[in-house]
Amino acid sequence: MKCFLQCLTISALVFLSNPSFSQETLPKPRKQPVTDTYFGTKVVDDYRWLEDLNNQEVKDWYKAQGAYTDQLLARIPGRDSLIATLVQYDKLQPARYGIVKRKAGRYFFRKTMPGENVGKLYYKDGETGPEVLIFDPLTYTADKKYAISDFLPSDDGKKVIISMASGGGEISTLRIYDIASKSFLPDQISPVREEMAWTPDGKGIIYTRLNSDNPFDTNFQMHTVSRYHELGTAQEKDKALLSSASQPELNISKTEIPGVYFTNDGQYLIGNLTTVDLRMHIVIAPATDLLKPKISWRNLVVREDSVAQIEVIHGQLLLYSLKGTSNGRILMTSIKNPDIKNAKVVVPEGKKIYSIASCKDYLLITKDDVVRSYLETFEVATEKINVVQSPVVGINGFFSYDPVTNDCYVLSISWLQPPSGINYNAAKKTFTKSPFDVPANYPGLQDLVVEEIEIPGHDGVQVPLSIMYRKGFKKDGQSVCFMTGYGAYGFSAVPHFDTKYLALLNKGVVLAVTHPRGGSEKGLEWYKAGFKTTKPNTWKDFISSGEYLIKNGYTSASHLIGEGTSAGGILIGRAITERPDLFAAAISNVGVSNVLRFELTPNADNIAEFGTFTNPVEAKALIEMDALGHVKAGTKYPAVIAVGGMNDPRVIVWQPGKFVAALQNSSSSGKPVVMQVNYDNGHYTEDKTVTFRNFANMYTFALWQAGHPDFQLK
Secondary structure (H helix, E strand, C coil): CHHHHHHHHHHHHHHHCCCCCCHHHCCCCCCCCEEEEECCEEEEECCHHHHCCCCHHHHHHHHHHHHHHHHHHHHCCCHHHHHHHHHHHHHCCCCEECCCEEECCEEEEEEECCCCCCCEEEEEECCCCCCEEEECHHHCCCCCCEEEEEEEECCCCCEEEEEEEECCCCCEEEEEEECCCCEEEEEEEEEEEEEEEECCCCCEEEEEECCCCCCCCCCCCCCCEEEEEECCCCHHHCEEEECCCCCHHHCCCCCCEEEEEECCCCCEEEEEEECCCCCCCEEEEEHHHCCCCCCCCEEEECHHHCEEEEEEECCEEEEEECCCCCCCEEEEEECCCCCHHHCEEEECCCCEEEEEEECCCEEEEEEECCCCEEEEEEECCCCEEEEECCCCCCEEEEEECCCCCCEEEEEEEECCEEEEEEEEECCCCEEEECCCCCCCCCCCHHHEEEEEEEEECCCCCEEEEEEEEECCCCCCCCCCEEEEECCCCCCCCCCCCCHHHHHHHCCCCEEEEECCECECCCCHHHHHCCCHHHCHHHHHHHHHHHHHHHHCCCCCCCCEEEEEECCHHHHHHHHHHHCHHHCCEEEEECCCCCHHHHHHCCCCCCHHHHCCCCCHHHHHHHHHHCCHHHCCCCECCCEEEEEEECCCCCCCCHHHHHHHHHHHHHECCCCCEEEEEECCCCCCCCCHHHHHHHHHHHHHHHHHHCCCHHHCCC
């Protein structure tokens, strides 16, 4: 290992003295083949050794990769200027508010001011009351940087649970802050997920405990337990409410994560057994069972019912159902005597339902058709549907301040419109100005153009594509194009404003947001068309989008950048292994690159999305979508930068690490393949300093390799 690090140092010095680049300046990763057989198919893995993150040689490898990439990026002109632009744009927003929660007339909110890296928690009494600081996470301890993961006020507004995590991680600690005494209670609960709830009497909280605070521990969220904590007692005494061990009759799998909460009327306990499956598994019990030795849980909704969301209003169970529909519909049945199979259809299928929420008397429904949204309210008492016309143009989303009034909040946004909010009263059907809406003006927005089109996919299916560029743009194939995609879990790439995108657009870069199968842009069928055995449609739609952009002069192969984040690592990984000639550069940001072994990582609950290697059909599909397994020696791959977070429990760092190692050993193009290793980050982070650096690094590398004049080595 000493020799490896010495070679790295010498190679880096050679690189720094020579503006030309050769992959030979980075020592080749060693191969140590391991062969697995999946139902007769042999798969050789040369880089299994990189999975042992406790091994010092492995630690040194990641450290060396990160150090080398840092040296490289520091040399590229334009990187520091890009960071400065992101900082400048951030300061143009006078104040940024997160989701606002209201209890007993008191508003609680996370607020971030220009120049602040993370948000602070505040409250105010009424809309016009003064803002009072509750918690600044940066002053919590001197040895760690914390950020607020989530917060939840008690029903009387006198206390608030604060969930906090450090280093961009997602393994949290809960503290309870008392408003009257302006101090934390002694209770300190960890390690936990963000699921949490208050008991109606405010004497205790419900949370989901993890098995470890180590994101590398493959069992840290297996067989997790929902627990009740009485304020002022030791965490060791907390009662188990819902788990695979305490309720074996419910057949809870090891990857189902229980989250327990009360219905708004306090009459029932609801247990949500979460996985990545869109179809919910919900159990229910009387609220009076909370402190009994045994809780009488029973199934309310099973996955075969194909219910994506539920709300309870005035004793009625409202279900966002996907069964028998592609765009979804709303069903209603009694919560006391539920009959899911014969539930009444109260909102028939129409535009695709994006989400539902509830206030006192109304179900709040957001629908969309890829590029625009539609708002409706359903009044439970009268069963009337009201179409809501928001006065703010853009993609709208419904939120409820609290369940005891009909006061709501409508958030509007689009590709070229920063977030804008307005209050809405569902009963009065009136809009009023929100004190949490702080407009911002950004440079260049008036000079931008958006095209919403559909392009032919590889099989003739029409695939949506959103394209943005500056006015006066010439379709001569000479522009750098940044093309991004995701296509998993049924998530839709709905229009949204992003200052990082604006920074690229204002540098003359064409921005293309793809909508491949695997998302829900065209409903449930669109999702299922990029799912498990049909997953190839996801990266093939991405490839088709790139081909269209090149054919029609938006860019060329020497100027096209492809990007995928998280599950989008499958998309970008298979796109460049199937069509390496199509891209100048690729970014795999905390990307799933070795999906064949994904179920063996700490984030093992993805079997419902991608499949399992223990099933012959699904194993074959996993082999096909596994980017690592499709890296071939002697292939001219594009330049690649992969990003991994050392605090990332979702996509463990060896997923992008093994992919980088394979590409470094296999690419014959002479183009760089590097890995950015973040030790102060996880899957993402709220810390703006870290975020701006992280994205500026990725963009700088790709813009350099795609020929942008502002990012060329001298």
